[in-house]
Structure formats: structure tokens, C-alpha cells
Amino acid sequence: MTACPHCPTDNWPELERGYRAMLPEDVLAFIDAHRGEPHSESLLIATLHMVQDHLGHLGPGHLEAVAQLMQIPLAKVTGVATFYHYFRLQPRGRYLINVCLGTACYVKGAEKVAQKLMDELGIHFGETSKDGIFSLESTRCVGTCGLAPVVMIGEEVHGPLTPGQVPALLESYLARAAEEMAKV
Amino acid sequence: MPQPVHDFYQAMADRVGRTLAARDAEHQIVVQVGSATCEHAAGSQAVADELVRHIRASGRKDILLHRTGCTGRCSREPILGVRLPGRLPVKYERVNRDLVHRIFTEHIQGGIPVAQHVLDHEAGPLPERELLFCEGSRCHGSGPGLRERFAAMLAARGVSRGSVRIGAASCFGACGLASGGPATYVLARPEKVLYRVTGEEDLTAILDGHLIGGQVVERLRAQEEPIALAFMERYGDVAFFNRQSRVALRNAGVVDPESLDEYVDMDGFKALADVLERRDPDWVIGELAKARLRGRGGGGYSTAAKWTLARRQADATRFIICNGDEGDPGAFMDRSMLESDPFNIVEGMIIGGFAIGAQKGFFYIRAEYPLAIRRIQQALDTCRAHGLLGRNIMDSGWDFDLEIRLGAGAFVCGEETALIRSIEGERGQPRVRPPYPTDRGLWGHPTVINNVETFANISAILRYSGDWYARLGTEKSGGTKVFALAGKVRHTGLVEVPLGTPLARVVNDIGGGVTGGRQLKAIQTGGPAGGFIPASMQNMEVDFEPLQKAGSIMGSGGMIVLSEDDCMVDIAKFYIAFSQDESCGKCTPCREGTTRLLEILERITQGKGELSDLDKLERLARLCQRTSLCGLGRAAPNPVLSSLKHFRGEFLAHIVDRHCPAKKCVALIHYEINPEKCVGCTICARNCPVACIAGARKEAHVIDQAACVKCGNCFDVCKFAAVDRV
Ligand SMILES: Cc1cc2nc3c(=O)[nH]c(=O)nc-3n(C[C@H](O)[C@H](O)[C@H](O)COP(=O)(O)O)c2cc1C
Numbered sequence: 001m002t003a004c005p006h007c008p009t010d011n012w013p014e015l016e017r018g019y020r021a022m023l024p025e026d027v028l029a030f031i032d033a034h035r036g037e038p039h040s041e042s043l044l045i046a047t048l049h050m051v052q053d054h055l056g057h058l059g060p061g062h063l064e065a066v067a068q069l070m071q072i073p074l075a076k077v078t079g080v081a082t083f084y085h086y087f088r089l090q091p092r093g094r095y096l097i098n099v100c101l102g103t104a105c106y107v108k109g110a111e112k113v114a115q116k117l118m119d120e121l122g123i124h125f126g127e128t129s130k131d132g133i134f135s136l137e138s139t140r141c142v143g144t145c146g147l148a149p150v151v152m153i154g155e156e157v158h159g160p161l162t163p164g165q166v167p168a169l170l171e172s173y174l175a176r177a178a179e180e181m182a183k184v
Numbered sequence: 185m186p187q188p189v190h191d192f193y194q195a196m197a198d199r200v201g202r203t204l205a206a207r208d209a210e211h212q213i214v215v216q217v218g219s220a221t222c223e224h225a226a227g228s229q230a231v232a233d234e235l236v237r238h239i240r241a242s243g244r245k246d247i248l249l250h251r252t253g254c255t256g257r258c259s260r261e262p263i264l265g266v267r268l269p270g271r272l273p274v275k276y277e278r279v280n281r282d283l284v285h286r287i288f289t290e291h292i293q294g295g296i297p298v299a300q301h302v303l304d305h306e307a308g309p310l311p312e313r314e315l316l317f318c319e320g321s322r323c324h325g326s327g328p329g330l331r332e333r334f335a336a337m338l339a340a341r342g343v344s345r346g347s348v349r350i351g352a353a354s355c356f357g358a359c360g361l362a363s364g365g366p367a368t369y370v371l372a373r374p375e376k377v378l379y380r381v382t383g384e385e386d387l388t389a390i391l392d393g394h395l396i397g398g399q400v401v402e403r404l405r406a407q408e409e410p411i412a413l414a415f416m417e418r419y420g421d422v423a424f425f426n427r428q429s430r431v432a433l434r435n436a437g438v439v440d441p442e443s444l445d446e447y448v449d450m451d452g453f454k455a456l457a458d459v460l461e462r463r464d465p466d467w468v469i470g471e472l473a474k475a476r477l478r479g480r481g482g483g484g485y486s487t488a489a490k491w492t493l494a495r496r497q498a499d500a501t502r503f504i505i506c507n508g509d510e511g512d513p514g515a516f517m518d519r520s521m522l523e524s525d526p527f528n529i530v531e532g533m534i535i536g537g538f539a540i541g542a543q544k545g546f547f548y549i550r551a552e553y554p555l556a557i558r559r560i561q562q563a564l565d566t567c568r569a570h571g572l573l574g575r576n577i578m579d580s581g582w583d584f585d586l587e588i589r590l591g592a593g594a595f596v597c598g599e600e601t602a603l604i605r606s607i608e609g610e611r612g613q614p615r616v617r618p619p620y621p622t623d624r625g626l627w628g629h630p631t632v633i634n635n636v637e638t639f640a641n642i643s644a645i646l647r648y649s650g651d652w653y654a655r656l657g658t659e660k661s662g663g664t665k666v667f668a669l670a671g672k673v674r675h676t677g678l679v680e681v682p683l684g685t686p687l688a689r690v691v692n693d694i695g696g697g698v699t700g701g702r703q704l705k706a707i708q709t710g711g712p713a714g715g716f717i718p719a720s721m722q723n724m725e726v727d728f729e730p731l732q733k734a735g736s737i738m739g740s741g742g743m744i745v746l747s748e749d750d751c752m753v754d755i756a757k758f759y760i761a762f763s764q765d766e767s768c769g770k771c772t773p774c775r776e777g778t779t780r781l782l783e784i785l786e787r788i789t790q791g792k793g794e795l796s797d798l799d800k801l802e803r804l805a806r807l808c809q810r811t812s813l814c815g816l817g818r819a820a821p822n823p824v825l826s827s828l829k830h831f832r833g834e835f836l837a838h839i840v841d842r843h844c845p846a847k848k849c850v851a852l853i854h855y856e857i858n859p860e861k862c863v864g865c866t867i868c869a870r871n872c873p874v875a876c877i878a879g880a881r882k883e884a885h886v887i888d889q890a891a892c893v894k895c896g897n898c899f900d901v902c903k904f905a906a907v908d909r910v
């Protein structure tokens with residue numbers, strides 16, 4: 001059997017099927033739509049954003065699938081994914097808590113809020129709570145400094161927060177999680 | 185001669201005029217709720233939902249719920265505005281669902297405002313009308329004198345001061361627009377009439393004709409239509425706003441950011457129509473040169489010069505990029521502009537694309553700003569659907585398109601060469617300049633990169649002329665600058681003032697001074713690349729050069745107010761920790777330099793510093809400044825050098841006395857319970873995470889210093905001020 005001249009390897013169709021199974025539909029559609037366009041490799045970051053939006057993180061399998069389907073060396077894909085803070089290589093909880101440690105929040109006592117979150121959740125930055133509900137991260141300014149100190153949970157911003165308000169805030173998300181899970 | 189662009193614009197403006205007129209005819213009452221990240225965080229969505237419920241339940245069809253962007257009055261959000269026909273617009277602060285109910289029944293249905301919740305309203309009844317006198321803060325006009333005269337005349341005539349408020353606004357930007365000669369401008373609300381006043385006779389005419397007679401004095405009506413009129417008409421009574429001069433932020437909080445119609449109604453795309461009709465890029469660049477517009481991203485490079493450089497390139501494939509990375513932790517003006525007036529930024533970019541001869545442009549926006557991304561995407565789609573973007577823009581025959589690329593949380597990507605790498609899909613590491621991006625930028629082609637705020641000013645300059653814009657600012661820098669005021673200041677939010685405004689005016693007059701009755705210690709400008717202006721220098725003018733001379737920089741507009749409770753060594757350490765974390769690692773001076781600087785500062789705040797550390801800090805900082813590859817490393821030592829320059833005494837206190845004057849550095853403080861004041865309520869003991877506080881009920885408590893982790897909980901929870909931080 002002669003290899004397909006456009007395929008990277010002899011067994012490409014089979015490999016491709018495997019890689020495609022790793023990624024959500026609209027990511028595949030996005031990659032397919034731009035394949036062969038000039039500078040299509042520049043869409044790597046956009047693609048990684050899409051994958052993370054869907055799956056919550058970028059696992060080794062996802063990176064390899066993106067690399068293969070976009071025909072960009074895996075070394076480079078990994079290099080990009082590790083360079084940018086926004087990309088997470090570990091799975092994360094249902095709600096991502098981002099404590100702002102930007103200047104405005106710092107001078108307004110963000111550290112105490114962060115400490116309270118760690119105490120309440122029993123985890124450190126970069127970790128996920130045992131029940132898989134919360135992951136804790138820190139960020140540098142979410143652009144709502146006027147409300148400092150702020151904490152971003154998912155896409156929602158909360159502020160100004162005192163350490164005393166932290167337990168109730170977490171409770172409200174736990175309740176929401178319970179509600180969402182009851183629906184499923 | 186056919187004028188396709190003119191016809192296109194006219195048809196669009198006519199259509200918008202009809203649509204909005206029909207909407208206004210149907211809705212007598214407008215209720216306005218902000219919709220931007222900060223407003224949402226404060227709870228504006230719940231407020232809007234509650235309003236919708238009330239409007240529905242009331243069955244009224246004449247109430248319009250108007251979603252606008254954000255005005256930048258962060259500490260008072262959510263803000264809700266009510267406009268009844270013929271009445272002064274009223275804004276409420278910190279609105280929640282219960283308050284919505286009161287506002288709806290008492291004000292909207294009953295016609296009587298809920299005075300105690302009105303934004304920045306001190307006490308007493310609300311005025312029925314208002315006359316706002318421009319203070320001529322830039323032209324040194326006779327406004328204040330005339331205002332006092334007018335107040336005296338009112339009193340002499342026995343007009344109740346309660347019903348008419350005489351206010352001051354810093355500058356409407358009307359001066360020299362049309363009619364010649366100096367004058368004072370007076371905005372009469374709610375009639376929305378702008379008068380041009382030159383002497384006392386005019387005041388008499390306004391008093392007799394307008395206030396008492398109830399007739400507009402046509403003879404004095406100003407011919408000018410100053411840029412921020414719509415803004416002032418809505419927000420002119422609020423001191424936080426009327427002391428500002430809004431150009432870049434003129435539509436923030438005024439228009440619905442998702443409505444092309446409302447933007448067009450504010451003269452949107454008129455500048456673009458003018459540009460495409462003239463077909464003369466040199467005219468565009470010439471106006472920017474006259475405007476003395478300097479980049480608002482930090483460097484302050486002349487925008488006209490930058491565009492000229494790209495335009496002169498032989499390579500005809502060119503790009504234009506909007507830098508929306510806003511990396512300074514403590515700055516949020518770019519986010520607000522992208523969210524609150526996206527069409528304006530888009531228009532600025534299209535004009536830029538035309539002026540430099542680009543075919544394509546990119547928005548580079550940080551992923552942390554999801555709403556800004558959505559709003560810009562929506563604006564781009566709308567523009568494309570309406571012939572304002574893509575092929576044959578405004579029937580001019582010219583093609584140009586815009587696309588969004590997302591950042592991914594790397595501060596260094598705000599640097600232009602790193603940003604370009606990032607758009608190309610690479611790791612965002614900077615490279616040596618020259619070649620500058622205007623020579624060889626994106627994919628090797630000439631590229632212009634400008635900041636969001638720079639683009640926000642373009643349409644205004646072309647609408648009102650470069651000379652007008654230049655007059656707003658200083659000899660070297662035209663126009664206004666937006667600052668994100670935060671930290672220990674009473675009114676946090678967005679402040680746009682003419683360049684050359686004294687810092688103290690921003691912090692005290694507009695910002696309301698330091699919170700909690702504390703003293704101002706310093707003002708930080710320029711973020712991690714900037715420095716500190718000590719309180720003693722607060723009267724300096726804000727402009728690129730003076731700030732630099734004082735050892736700071738203008739930066740992108742972050743302005744953090746620091747009080748006596750803030751430790752300068754600690755804040756310097758905070759910034760170095762930031763830069764160290766964000767250093768991309770490509771060049772050694774920055775990577776290692778920031779790490780060692782951080783180590784030394786860490787040592788000093790631990791109380792383990794030595795005198796020789798100060799020299800080391802200084803030497804290392806200078807080395808890092810001189811030898812780093814990009815602006816990150818070159819500017820990273822600025823906070824250290826500037827705090828050493830102005831607050832050396834505080835460093836010495838940490839090193840020699842092992843004492844932190846601001847009582848901030850944990851290693852240098854401890855907590856004690858004052859037995860005189862302690863009543864033995866046990867609240868401290870109950871809140872101590874390490875259970876190191878002993879004492880029986882109703883007896884003085886004692887802290888076990890050896891076990892104490894100095895978390896400060898006892899200090900925070902004690903209701904009798906019995907815990908001392910020493
Ligand atoms: C480390 C670093 C970070 C920067 N971050 C930003 C930024 O977030 N936004 C911005 O507009 N410019 C930023 N700049 C400046 C840009 O490199 C560039 O000068 C600017 O976008 C040019 O636009 P302007 O001429 O309109 O100011 C940064 C520069 C450096 C060195």
C-alpha cells in the first residue's frame with residue numbers, strides 16, 4: 001500500500017482518529033477550518049484556550065492531540081502551554097477560585113483573605129479540595145481594583161471581601177454545586 | 185460628484201435617528217443600570233433582574249431599562265440612574281434588591297426620589313435644577329468669579345437655594361471650539377442647555393429669562409457641542425465626575441456598549457467617515473501631530489511619529505495592533521474602555537489601519553477579561569454586518585478587518601515584541617530592538633502597536649481637531665489621561681483629567697483623600713515599572729516628564745494611594761516579587777537580578793538586613809536597569825530605587841532599629857494585650873488559630889509570644905482596642 005502523500009505517517013488515518021477522539025467537536029472544527037491558511041500555526045494559543053475552556057485543563061494527551069492535528073512539534077506546544085500562567089496542566093475542581101494578589105488588593109489586605117481561604121479549604125495555591133469542588137489559584141489583578149480585595153470564582157468577581165465573609169461565600173458555591181449536581 | 189462614504193454615513197445616521205426617536209417617544213422614563221465586570225461584581229445583575237420584574241409587574245410600557253457600561257465609580261457600585269421627563273437625572277449608589285423596590289415605588293411611580301441613597305448626596309432635599317459653571321481650570325477663565333456672583337444674585341432675588349443648585353465643573357472642553365474669545369460655559373440641567381457667558385449682564389439674562397421666566401435664553405446658547413456634554417448632562421452633579429475632563433471615557437456609563445445605534449448617536453463613526461471621504465492619511469497623522477498625542481501605554485511615544493514610521497515602509501503588508509494586555513496589577517482603565525465603549529476603540533483602530541495602510545489588525549486582550557473580549561467580539565461582528573468593517577468599508581472601496589487574539593496570563597506579553605511573538609503563537613519572549621515593530625513586526629511586516637486608551641482618543645481628536653486636543657494638555661503632551669485610582673483612597677475608580685493636573689487634585693479633590701482619616705504617605709504610579717511620589721511632592725503636575733524626573737513613570741495609568749499604614753520596603757518587595765515572577769527568563773540580568781533584589785528585600789523585611797545591603801540593592805538595581813533585554817527588566821528596579829530615594833529612613837529603621845514604622849512586616853512586630861483595657865471577653869482566644877492566648881473569662885488575657893504566629897486575628901476582632909501591635 002502506498003502512503004498518502006499528504007499524510008505525516010503511514011498509519012496517519014488511524015492515529016488521527018485517536019487524536020480527534022481526545023478533543024471536543026468545536027475545537028476540531030476550529031482546527032479544520034484554519035488548516036492550510038497562512039500563519040495558521042499562530043492559532044495555537046487560541047486552540048489551547050478552547051481546549052481548556054472545555055476540559056478545564058490541558059493534559060498530556062490533549063497537548064499531543066493538538067500538536068499532531070495542527071502539525072506543530074509537541075515540544076513547541078508544551079513550551080507554549082507551560083510559558084503562560086493561564087494554562088493549567090493539572091485537572092481542577094468545579095470552581096476555580098482566583099485570589100487577586102495585585103497591588104490594589106495587596107494593600108487592602110488580600111493576603112488575609114487568601115489565608116482564610118486556605119484555612120477554610122485546607123489547601124494551598126495550586127491545589128484542589130478533596131471533594132473536587134474548589135481549586136485555589138492566585139492571579140495578578142482582575143481589573144476591578146476599585147473593589148479590592150477581590151476574589152474571582154469562575155467568571156464571577158467578589159469584592160470587597162473581608163476574611164469573615166469567606167465562609168459564607170464558599171457556602172453559597174457549595175449550595176450551587178449541590179443544586180447543579182442534583183439536576184444531573 | 186458622487187460621495188458614497190458621505191451618503192453611507194448619512195443613511196446610517198438617519199436610520200439611527202429614527203430608531204432612537206421612536207424608542208424615546210415610546211419610553212418617557214429611563215432607568216439605567218451599569219453592566220461591566222466591576223458592576224457585575226457589585227451585584228448589578230441582580231438589580232437589573234429585580235427592575236425587570238418590577239417593570240413587568242407594573243404593566244407599564246413607558247419605562248426603558250437601559251444597560252450602560254461603567255462610569256468608573258467603583259466604590260459606589262452598583263449605580264442605578266433614573267431619568268424622569270423634565271427632571272434632573274438621579275443616580276443611586278450601592279443599590280440592592282430592596283432598594284430597587286423603594287426606588288421603583290417612591291421615585292419611578294411616585295415621583296419622589298429616595299434622597300438618602302442618592303450618589304454622593306450629602307443631606308437635605310435634592311435640587312430641582314442645576315447650573316454648572318465651568319471653572320476654567322485650564323484656561324484660567326472667570327468661571328469661579330461669575331459663579332459666586334450668580335449665587336449672590338440668586339440670594340438677592342430670594343430664589344430658594346434649595347431648588348436651584350449652583351455647581352462647578354472643571355472644564356467642558358468647549359473653549360475655542362466655535363465662537364472666539366474667552367468665555368465661561370454654563371450647563372443648565374435638566375434642560376440640557378449650554379450657555380456661553382462673558383459677563384454679568386449675561387448672568388442677569390439667565391436668571392430672569394431661564395430660571396425665573398422658564399425660557400431658554402437663545403441669544404446666549406453656545407454654538408459649541410463639547411465632547412462630554414452627554415456625560416455631564418447625566419453625571420454633572422457628582423463632584424467625582426464633574427471635576428474630570430472626559431474624552432477617552434466620554435461614553436462610559438452613557439451608551440449601551442452593545443448598541444451600535446447609541447454609539448452612532450454620539451457621533452460615532454463620523455470621524456471614520458470623514459477620514460474615508462478625505463482619503464488623506466497625511467491629514468490624519470497631521471492632526472495627531474498637532475494634538476501632541478503620546479502613547480498611553482506607558483512610554484509616551486508620539487503616536488503621529490509611530491504611524492509615520494510604519495507608513496513610510498516599502499513593504500505594503502502592514503498590521504495594526506491594539507495592546508489590551510493591561511498587565512499593571514492595579515490598573516483597569518483599558519478593561520473599562522473595552523467593556524464600556526467598545527465601538528470607539530474599534531473606530532480608532534480602523535482609522536489607524538487606514539492611516540498606516542494596513543490590511544488587517546488585531547486586538548490582543550488578556551484572557552482574564554472575558555467580558556471585554558465578548559464585547560469587542562460583539563462590536564466586530566456588528567460592524568461587519570453594517571459595512572463598517574471587512575470589505576468596502578462605508579462604500580469607500582477600502583478593505584480592512586480586525587481579529588481578536590487572547591493573552592494567556594503573561595505580564596511580559598504587554599511588551600510589544602513579546603506581544604507580537606504571542607500573536608504568532610509562540611512563547612511571549614521579547615527580542616532586541618531595533619528593528620522596531622514599525623520596521624519589522626508581526627510576521628516580519630511593519631506593525632504599529634498602540635494602547636487601548638491611545639485608540640480611544642483618535643476619533644475625538646479627528647472630530648474636534650488636533651489643536652483642540654492639544655489645548656487640553658500641556659506644552660509637551662496634549663489631551664487627558666485616565667487613571668485607575670485605587671488603594672487607600674476614599675473614592676476608588678476611573679479618573680480622567682487633563683495632563684498637567686496636579687496629583688493632589690486627583691487624589692484629594694476627586695479621590696476624596698485617604699481612607700480612615702490616615703495620612704497620605706505616597707502615590708504609586710506606573711505599576712511594577714514605576715515608582716513612588718512622596719506626599720511632600722503631591723502638588724506636582726501629572727505628565728510624562730515631571731513624573732520621570734521624580735523617579736517614577738506615567739505608566740499606563742495605575743495610581744495606588746498609600747497611607748502611613750503601608751510599609752515602603754514591603755511594597756517595594758511586592759513589586760520586585762511581581763517582576764521576578766513575571767520575568768520571562770530569557771536574559772540573565774533580569775532573571776537573576778530580580779531574584780537577588782527580592783532576596784535582599786526579603787532579608788530586610790525579616791529584620792536580618794545589614795547596612796551594606798542598601799549599597800548592594802542600589803548597585804544591582806542599576807545593573808539590571810542598564811543591561812536587561814527589554815523594558816520589564818529595565819524598569820523592574822524602579823520601585824526599589826524610588827523607595828530608596830524617598831524613603832531611605834524606613835529602610836534604615838528596618839535594618840538598624842529592627843523596626844517597621846508602618847507595623848506591617850510580620851517579623852518585626854508582635855502583639856500584646858493591654859491588661860488595662862482587656863475585659864476578658866475571650867473573643868481573641870476563640871479566634872486565635874494556634875490557641876496561644878490564655879486567660880479566664882472576665883480576666884485579662886495574655887499572648888504566648890513564643891507560639892504566636894502573628895496573624896493579627898486578635899487585633900482585628902478585639903472590640904475594646906485592647907490588643908496592641910508593637
Ligand atoms: C514589561 C512591559 C509590559 C507592558 N505592558 C503593557 C500593557 O499592558 N499595555 C500597553 O498598552 N503597553 C504595555 N507596554 C508598552 C508596550 O510595549 C508599547 O510600548 C505600547 O503598547 C505602545 O502603545 P502606545 O504608543 O499607544 O503607548 C509594556 C511594556 C513593557 C516593557
Ligand code: FES
Nearest residue numbers: 100102105142145
Ligand atoms: S489589584 Fe486586585 S483587582 Fe486589581
